[in-house]
Amino acid sequence: DTAVSQTPKYLVTQMGNDKSIKCEQNLGHDTMYWYKQDSKKFLKIMFSYNNKELIINETVPNRFSPKSPDKAHLNLHINSLELGDSAVYFCASSGPTKETQYFGPGTRLLVL
Amino acid sequence: DQQVKQNSPSLSVQEGRISILNCDYTNSMFDYFLWYKKYPAEGPTFLISISSIKDKNEDGRFTVFLNKSAKHLSLHIVPSQPGDSAVYFCAVANAGGTSYGKLTFGQGTILTVHP
Numbered sequence: 001d002t003a004v005s006q007t008p009k010y011l012v013t014q015m016g017n018d019k020s021i022k023c024e025q026n027l028g029h030d031t032m033y034w035y036k037q038d039s040k041k042f043l044k045i046m047f048s049y050n051n052k053e054l055i056i057n058e059t060v061p062n063r064f065s066p067k068s069p070d071k072a073h074l075n076l077h078i079n080s081l082e083l084g085d086s087a088v089y090f091c092a093s094s095g096p097t098k099e100t101q102y103f104g105p106g107t108r109l110l111v112l
Numbered sequence: 113d114q115q116v117k118q119n120s121p122s123l124s125v126q127e128g129r130i131s132i133l134n135c136d137y138t139n140s141m142f143d144y145f146l147w148y149k150k151y152p153a154e155g156p157t158f159l160i161s162i163s164s165i166k167d168k169n170e171d172g173r174f175t176v177f178l179n180k181s182a183k184h185l186s187l188h189i190v191p192s193q194p195g196d197s198a199v200y201f202c203a204v205a206n207a208g209g210t211s212y213g214k215l216t217f218g219q220g221t222i223l224t225v226h227p
Contacts, residue, residue, distance in 0.1 A: 033213070048212055090156070098212060
């Protein structure tokens with residue numbers, strides 16, 4: 001029973017393609033996040049949704065579009081993939097204490 | 113512009129000894145501080161936290177210390193165990209503001225505990 005799950009785990013694709021990463025949480029949390037871990041290992045927040053409403057939108061290219069069909073899901077769609085998009089993308093969720101976040105296992109994206 | 117720095121990329125400790133991981137931050141608006149632990153090919157997992165009204169929080173073998181004047185926090189693990197070997201990230205937040213859970217992470221310290 002994985003609390004926060006992501007699919008796919010690995011994604012290898014060509015530059016210019018469009019791809020999606022899915023995230024689901026079964027913790028009953030209201031808030032979900034997307035983080036990017038780059039090659040220097042920094043984890044940086046990209047987006048946050050609370051009850052399907054966009055709350056945090058960091059300086060992220062508009063090729064990245066999050067979608068939250070319901071509270072338990074937050075998907076990330078990336079258009080026109082670039083080499084610099086290669087990274088590990090983590091989904092997370094949180095309950096009332098927003099800072100205590102539960103992370104998924106990550107999606108390793110490699111753009112060739 | 114790194115607001116959170118973990119200046120030691122790695123730390124090696126003998127089993128049973130104390131591990132001390134350090135973290136510095138720049139913005140005095142941060143008022144909530146956390147440590148996350150990460151194993152390879154897994155997501156980070158929450159370990160321990162402290163708010164700015166305290167200077168110490170303890171949970172079993174893990175203790176976090178906060179020095180607000182120095183903008184410094186540390187994580188002590190006593191005694192260290194081989195299973196503690198992982199990457200440790202400190203994270204900070206402005207929980208009293210309107211951060212909505214926005215965490216700013218350091219770049220991590222790789223802890224290796226030798227049997």
